[in-house]
Amino acid sequence: MRPRATGTGTVRRRPRSLSAVAVLASAGLLLAGCTAAGKAGEEGSGSGGDAKDRSVKVGLVYSRTGLLADYGKQYRDGFMAGLDYATKGTGKVAGHKIEVTEQDDAGDPGKAVSAAKNLIGKGHKVLAGTTDSGVALQMAPLAAQNKVLYISGPAATDAVTGINDYTFRSGRQSYQDILTAGAMLGGAKGKKVTVLAQDSTFGQANVAAVKAVLGGRGAKVGSVLAPPSATDLTPFARQVKAGAPDLVFVAWAGSTAPALWTALDQQGVPAASKVVTGLAGTASYPVFGDAGAKVSFLAHYFPGASGGNAVEKAMLDAVGKAGGTPDLFTPDGFTAAQMVVRAVEKGGATDTAAMVKALEDWTFDGVKGEVRVRAEDHALLQPMFVARLDGKGADAKPRLVTTEPMDVVAPPAKPSAG
Template structure:
């Protein structure tokens, strides 16, 4: 394992830059034909490929806002790292993997060595392949697919992954050994994927995992709620998306499922907080982030920047912010050498909006805290409230060999 790197706070960056300038050679060709000081001050081009439009546009907007807040923070408003301007080029993949790959190839062809963004899991895997083939640095964003972790030497992530979500859900029942966990979801790739995730995470810890998967076109959910009760689980893990969510939660509430066992699901972005109806204060939520949780200077800086720009911190804002800090570290330490950028990020520990985060050297997993959350009624709206912070190591995924 390489020795972890600790992020230098913004106040120290100027001092570090002065020290580097003081030791730098004068402009002109070096004796070994290497980079001159003048060349080293050229802008660093970064391609951000994300969903500006498409089904995940809201996630893309939160990521972009966080990224811009992070760049402002880490450069103290200058937009420069060690005197080099960070030039960001945004490209909209519209949620389409083929389009994303085409955009990545265009960026790489023009000399770009750093690509980031990506809120869709399928796109993240496709761009990881491009990073490996072309030996460029790639930092995935909100995409949660576990397969990004450890996929190759050039691919990193700036957010959490599915394993951490599922492991956080498991903390609501303590030790999963001997417990019955039922996955309730749609019989789609999304629902089946969550079932596989629960089997891989909680099943591996000794839980007995079963499922009730509902046809995607179903509109009546009472019979399925009854099937949950018949199973008598210790935990119900709900994986649901789409227009039928309200009716589904209503059926679970009316049939008394919440009285039978803890019902856990992921708390989505702010726009979803009003979607749970009468079940809102009965659901146990696993959570990646909401603006009111972390109490630290970094989170305050991000929230303040976004509010000053008529935005609000949301679920995936930290993913963009973290990406900015990682890009800055890669450039500061690695210059234009991608191999050195990779080395700089492996084991990199820094303070992000969620607190201390470590990029695990062995497989580039983001080791970070997660949260147990509930919704409470406040001023006529449902707002998240912290139950408990889950320690980063408690939900850390196993190392990908």
């Protein structure tokens, strides 16, 4: 196929992809967003070409307010720490000053698109951020239309991977979550898996995702779905136990989560089957009560998960010194900053095609260990973690059980949609 022109270079066009499996985050409490409004630095100056000292304008669009504001702050803190780390404290790379403009999307795709258009109109060649999957799916086409580099953040939807040549991601995707759960089975073929969820869009999407991923690898996947209004969850816990599954995959959201975990524990489900759910942020740890010590958690990240490698230590130190608290999505911001610096260092300040090429097939040391940007679809291959909770209530702390290598939990490659 004929390549498309972009800026001063070209980006090769890859074959169109098949539609992606719609997968939501597999945590009992959802993993999602980021935010901030305001502006750091001055508007870029300089004219034409890619001369030294030309400023590179980076738009950070995330959830500073709204339901995902806590996640947004984690992302933003990580990004600033990562920018300082990757530029060795100078804020510059290859002679170019990195200027960051922050915009709040409040978790609203319309606000995000409006902010992104405004930033692009002011000469921003790089956009980053996005915790909410719905926002990411609106931002990605905009990046392709305007030929700007877009690095999505914690948004977990698999549909972002391979969506177009200009879109990358700095976090994990749902497929990696589910493969981590599957790894706990020691092989899915012939195993019985029950998805316990609410009978809602979120719950049904998780059932579909587990069937697609683990069912596709030979597991027999069924489900137990409770009405979202249900408060007595004991009957559903009993139903799960009666089915005698090898693995119970719990995807639950909302205020009834403590009641759910109490019911599962009282009915002896964790003693009868391996129970797996996603480890969300620190604030979620008390929700599990006595069941927390008996459940296996698939984990994207928690402080200390990486064993204190040099990059993780740098992030923890920098965020702490700035008054922040490292958490679930802090690495996503840090990684995004590393990718921005790489794109500018190797690709220049204005040539988006060169930035894209610089990131494709790039392997680097990240907070979670060695990670790789897959060239075919821009998936971010990364290790994932399995954890347990020690203690309960406010004293609950995650403990690393195993690390799943990035190739073991890599989603299948898919060609870019162009």
